[in-house]
Structure formats: C-alpha cells, structure tokens
Amino acid sequence: MTTLEAARWSQTLDLPGFRTLLGAPVLLLPRLRDDASLDEDYRTTARHQLIDAETEVAIDLSGQVLPLVRSEQNPYSSKLAVGRTKNCDLRIDHNSISRLHALLLLGDGGTVRIVDAGSSNGTRVNGNAVGKEGMPLSFGDVVTFGSVPTQFVSEDLLYQALRNLRPLEHK
Numbered sequence: 001m002t003t004l005e006a007a008r009w010s011q012t013l014d015l016p017g018f019r020t021l022l023g024a025p026v027l028l029l030p031r032l033r034d035d036a037s038l039d040e041d042y043r044t045t046a047r048h049q050l051i052d053a054e055t056e057v058a059i060d061l062s063g064q065v066l067p068l069v070r071s072e073q074n075p076y077s078s079k080l081a082v083g084r085t086k087n088c089d090l091r092i093d094h095n096s097i098s099r100l101h102a103l104l105l106l107g108d109g110g111t112v113r114i115v116d117a118g119s120s121n122g123t124r125v126n127g128n129a130v131g132k133e134g135m136p137l138s139f140g141d142v143v144t145f146g147s148v149p150t151q152f153v154s155e156d157l158l159y160q161a162l163r164n165l166r167p168l169e170h171k
Contacts, residue, residue: 096146
C-alpha cells in the first residue's frame with residue numbers, strides 16, 4: 001500500500017480501524033528510483049521525507065507502507081522474508097536488495113528480530129551491521145537493506161505521525 005493511502009485512512013478511520021486495516025507493525029519505505037546510483041538513491045529519497053517532530057517518524061507520501069504480514073505462500077508462521085523476489089513477504093524492488101535479503105523473526109509478545117540472510121549489500125539497524133546472529137528491532141529503528149533506508153514503526157505510531165502531518169479538518 002502507498003503511504004498516501006495510509007495517510008488518507010488515518011484521516012477517515014479511528015485508531016482501532018487503522019490497526020485492523022494494517023494488521024501488524026510496518027516498515028516505511030521511501031520512494032525509490034532505479035535510474036540513479038545507490039548513493040544518489042539514498043539522498044534522493046531523504047529529500048522527499050517529512051519528519052514528524054512529535055513521533056520522529058519519517059514520512060514519504062510517495063513511498064510505501066509494508067505491513068509485517070505473512071504472504072499466502074509462506075509456510076512459516078514466525079518468519080517473514082525480505083527481498084527482491086515476488087515470493088518474499090516484504091518485497092523491495094531495488095538493485096541493492098538481494099533476492100532473499102533478510103528474515104524478520106516474529107516472537108512472542110510482538111517482538112521482532114532481524115537476521116541478514118547472506119545478502120550482497122548487507123543489512124543495518126541504526127547504522128549497525130546485522131549478521132546471521134540477528135538483532136532485535138524496536139519501534140523507530142532505521143533498518144537499511146542494501147542502500148534502502150526504512151523505518152520500523154507500530155500501527156499506533158504511524159497513525160499518530162500521519163495525523164500530525166495531515167490533521168483532520170472539521171467542517
């Protein structure tokens with residue numbers, strides 16, 4: 001789903017409805033451009049982002065919202081694949097992303113752990129390299145797959161950030 005769609009839903013739904021619609025925490029993905037170098041991709045996407053000062057969530061209305069939900073083809077209940085191929089649960093179509101780039105391990109109580117799956121360009125959380133041993137994620141973390149920065153946020157945090165950026169107009 002696009003970030004703009006999520007922004008519109010945050011204006012028309014209450015928080016429980018928004019949570020139901022997303023179904024899980026999300027990765028916020030900025031707009032990507034394949035016609036630029038990897039370094040330019042990062043700079044280009046950063047220019048289009050708005051930062052909500054209250055929640056510190058980076059919003060790119062031209063980007064995507066990737067809910068951490070299992071695809072129908074995924075036989076595992078607690079593993080989500082992140083990568084470039086169509087059979088990944090969270091698909092990021094960018095040349096710096098490996099076919100199978102990383103795994104998100106869903107734990108009890110809503111915990112999420114990220115593991116690099118031997119990707120060519122690496123996975124980082126807040127600038128720290130993630131290895132095969134993995135690393136826990138916290139809401140607000142910046143997770144970079146290859147050269148693509150994303151942000152891990154809860155449904156509640158995203159709802160608040162979108163409403164802060166696009167407040168409801170009362171008529």
